[in-house]
Amino acid sequence: MVESYGPDLARRVLSGERRALAQAITLVESGRTDHREMALSLLEQLAPPRREAMRIGLSGAPGVGKSTFVEALGIMLAEEGLRVAVLAVDPSSARSGGSILGDKTRMERLSRHPKAFIRPSPSQTRLGGVARRTYEATALCEAAGFDTVLVETVGVGQSETLVAEMSDLFVLLIAPAAGDELQGIKRGIMEIADLILVNKADGNLKRSAMGTCAEYAQALRHLRPRQQDPEGFPKAMTVSALNGEGLPEVWSQIRALDEWRRRHGHRRRCRAAQARRWFESEIHRGLVERITADRAVRQRMADLGDLVAEGKLFPANAAEELLRRIPAK
Amino acid sequence: MVESYGPDLARRVLSGERRALAQAITLVESGRTDHREMALSLLEQLAPPRREAMRIGLSGAPGVGKSTFVEALGIMLAEEGLRVAVLAVDPSSARSGGSILGDKTRMERLSRHPKAFIRPSPSQTRLGGVARRTYEATALCEAAGFDTVLVETVGVGQSETLVAEMSDLFVLLIAPAAGDELQGIKRGIMEIADLILVNKADGNLKRSAMGTCAEYAQALRHLRPRQQDPEGFPKAMTVSALNGEGLPEVWSQIRALDEWRRRHGHRRRCRAAQARRWFESEIHRGLVERITADRAVRQRMADLGDLVAEGKLFPANAAEELLRRIPAK
Numbered sequence: 001m002v003e004s005y006g007p008d009l010a011r012r013v014l015s016g017e018r019r020a021l022a023q024a025i026t027l028v029e030s031g032r033t034d035h036r037e038m039a040l041s042l043l044e045q046l047a048p049p050r051r052e053a054m055r056i057g058l059s060g061a062p063g064v065g066k067s068t069f070v071e072a073l074g075i076m077l078a079e080e081g082l083r084v085a086v087l088a089v090d091p092s093s094a095r096s097g098g099s100i101l102g103d104k105t106r107m108e109r110l111s112r113h114p115k116a117f118i119r120p121s122p123s124q125t126r127l128g129g130v131a132r133r134t135y136e137a138t139a140l141c142e143a144a145g146f147d148t149v150l151v152e153t154v155g156v157g158q159s160e161t162l163v164a165e166m167s168d169l170f171v172l173l174i175a176p177a178a179g180d181e182l183q184g185i186k187r188g189i190m191e192i193a194d195l196i197l198v199n200k201a202d203g204n205l206k207r208s209a210m211g212t213c214a215e216y217a218q219a220l221r222h223l224r225p226r227q228q229d230p231e232g233f234p235k236a237m238t239v240s241a242l243n244g245e246g247l248p249e250v251w252s253q254i255r256a257l258d259e260w261r262r263r264h265g266h267r268r269r270c271r272a273a274q275a276r277r278w279f280e281s282e283i284h285r286g287l288v289e290r291i292t293a294d295r296a297v298r299q300r301m302a303d304l305g306d307l308v309a310e311g312k313l314f315p316a317n318a319a320e321e322l323l324r325r326i327p328a329k
Numbered sequence: 330m331v332e333s334y335g336p337d338l339a340r341r342v343l344s345g346e347r348r349a350l351a352q353a354i355t356l357v358e359s360g361r362t363d364h365r366e367m368a369l370s371l372l373e374q375l376a377p378p379r380r381e382a383m384r385i386g387l388s389g390a391p392g393v394g395k396s397t398f399v400e401a402l403g404i405m406l407a408e409e410g411l412r413v414a415v416l417a418v419d420p421s422s423a424r425s426g427g428s429i430l431g432d433k434t435r436m437e438r439l440s441r442h443p444k445a446f447i448r449p450s451p452s453q454t455r456l457g458g459v460a461r462r463t464y465e466a467t468a469l470c471e472a473a474g475f476d477t478v479l480v481e482t483v484g485v486g487q488s489e490t491l492v493a494e495m496s497d498l499f500v501l502l503i504a505p506a507a508g509d510e511l512q513g514i515k516r517g518i519m520e521i522a523d524l525i526l527v528n529k530a531d532g533n534l535k536r537s538a539m540g541t542c543a544e545y546a547q548a549l550r551h552l553r554p555r556q557q558d559p560e561g562f563p564k565a566m567t568v569s570a571l572n573g574e575g576l577p578e579v580w581s582q583i584r585a586l587d588e589w590r591r592r593h594g595h596r597r598r599c600r601a602a603q604a605r606r607w608f609e610s611e612i613h614r615g616l617v618e619r620i621t622a623d624r625a626v627r628q629r630m631a632d633l634g635d636l637v638a639e640g641k642l643f644p645a646n647a648a649e650e651l652l653r654r655i656p657a658k
Binding site: 039040043044046047048049132135136139190191215216218219222223271272273275276278279282283284285286287288290291301304305308309310311312313314315316317318319320322323 | 368369372373375376377378461464465468519520544545547548551552600601602604605607608611612613614615616617619620630633634637638639640641642643644645646647648649651652
């Protein structure tokens with residue numbers, strides 16, 4: 001597939017061709033140096049975006065019904081005529097070799113919908129690298145004219161924070177808690193969530209979903225209001241991805257929040273800050289890559305890192321020693 | 330003062346001489362290149378620490394009684410025979426030129442105590458820089474044999490996160506809420522706090538302090554337990570810095586938590602991870618400093634950052650362009 005990258009790939013992506021978008025994402029995900037050059041050239045041709053998609057980050061532990069929710073929401077939006085792209089950041093892919101969306105049977109209906117595009121997580125070795133590529137894939141979906149880009153993650157380690165760094169708003173999906181045994185939200189998440197959705201609010205679980213929702217609504221009151229939020233956000237709601245109950249309300253809240261933030265300039269400011277941070281981290285990564293291209297430097301950096309971790313060397317001294325070994329240009 | 334740095338400064342710091350410690354901190358805070366070299370040499374001589382201090386991060390909004398609390402806790406510990414150092418990270422110092430502990434009349438009793446050492450925040454231009462120096466000052470206090478190092482911040486912007494990156498445990502001080510108007514905790518803080526202390530639990534405010542405490546205790550239940558916490562942590566407690574009520578209980582909880590974490594290896598692992606992150610950020614900083622020593626590169630980096638923020642250039646392309654301008658060695 002990689003062979004077919006041509007000068008018209010940018011044009012084909014811009015025209016919304018799904019196959020071209022898939023190829024473009026494969027290109028940015030590739031680890032080969034020549035591919036990276038082509039990827040950079042492609043990204044350059046696609047900036048600035050002619051039109052912005054709404055970028056929604058979504059996280060939830062395994063078993064909360066994340067793919068059922070994404071499929072239900074995706075189909076609802078696609079039926080409304082919106083073009084929906086789904087990307088995944090899978091923190092476990094490095095170990096398992098699998099991917100969140102790798103299972104072909106998942107989101108079968110959505111994946112066949114002409115308005116939808118589903119992309120499994122790349123199998124990369126480092127989460128930071130995966131996220132960087134997904135950030136780029138998000139931009140490609142935007143260039144391809146998608147209205148909504150859903151970036152999902154199971155939320156291990158830093159993956160939510162990284163997904164939040166490429167999203168306009170962040171949705172956390174949780175399951176109803178059993179009895180009064182409270183399910184703890186992972187630290188740091190309540191801070192980035194705009195919406196907490198208690199899924200499975202159907203059948204036997206409906207009642208406990210409502211109870212769980214009320215408890216989270218209460219917990220959210222303890223957070224200081226954010227400047228970029230209208231009254232009432234962040235918000236906890238119940239939803240049933242299974243029977244669709246609550247789904248239109250969820251979408252209406254998402255739209256209202258996004259609309260408000262755009263009107264007040266928060267979305268623009270948020271994206272500008274995100275872009276600056278990606279720029280900085282690209283510079284850091286690029287500079288470190290340069291020095292560690294030298295095998296001896298790479299080894300020394302690893303050794304110094306160990307000495308620092310053991311407390312035998314102070315971080316500033318270790319960094320100084322490493323930098324001293326690298327001649328300034 | 331700077332003139333007196335001699336080869337025996339390390340020895341004098343190690344012997345616990347307070348004046349030497351003050352000079353050593355001035356040295357690491359200095360922006361001069363020759364001072365930086367001396368500071369690095371000093372830090373090198375002081376690693377690894379012969380004995381670890383307990384490093385406590387402390388944050389609270391203006392008006393919650395932070396300095397009254399630090400003074401009361403500090404004096405209690407000093408009276409028990411412990412040596413206490415107090416450092417400040419002041420995110421506002423860059424603008425105001427002032428500092429958290431700059432006011433000489435604050436903590437007057439503690440500052441006169443022979444077992445105590447108080448150091449105002451350095452007036453630096455960038456928060457990251459201030460924090461780096463405070464991290465180094467923490468190590469200097471440790472080398473000087475202090476038993477406890479309290480690092481305090483008013484908690485604007487990223488300052489709490491930075492303080493947490495140099496602390497073994499983190500205490501958040503809040504004021505009682507008026508009536509049922511809930512005071513929101515700044516986002517991200519509940520996640521790093523080990524203890525939430527509702528101060529001013531005295532006189533008229535005692536009742537509302539207890540109410541506020543109960544509400545936060547409830548909110549903390551919503552957080553997933555952390556691996557590095559024993560049963561019951563994070564914890565909310567009331568305290569009166571004014572009359573000392575609750576202070577021994579607070580200290581006993583802090584000690585219990587630290588003891589538990591040390592016994593289970595969490596403190597060692599936490600410090601190792603912190604040190605690695607400081608090492609990485611020192612490398613990043615050093616590499617960026619090198620390239621931006623060239624004025625044209627510095628200007629280009631600023632311009633590219635603006636283009637990226639405006640969405641006109643994609644971060645990866647901007648970074649690539651910047652790095653292309655810098656010849657590899």
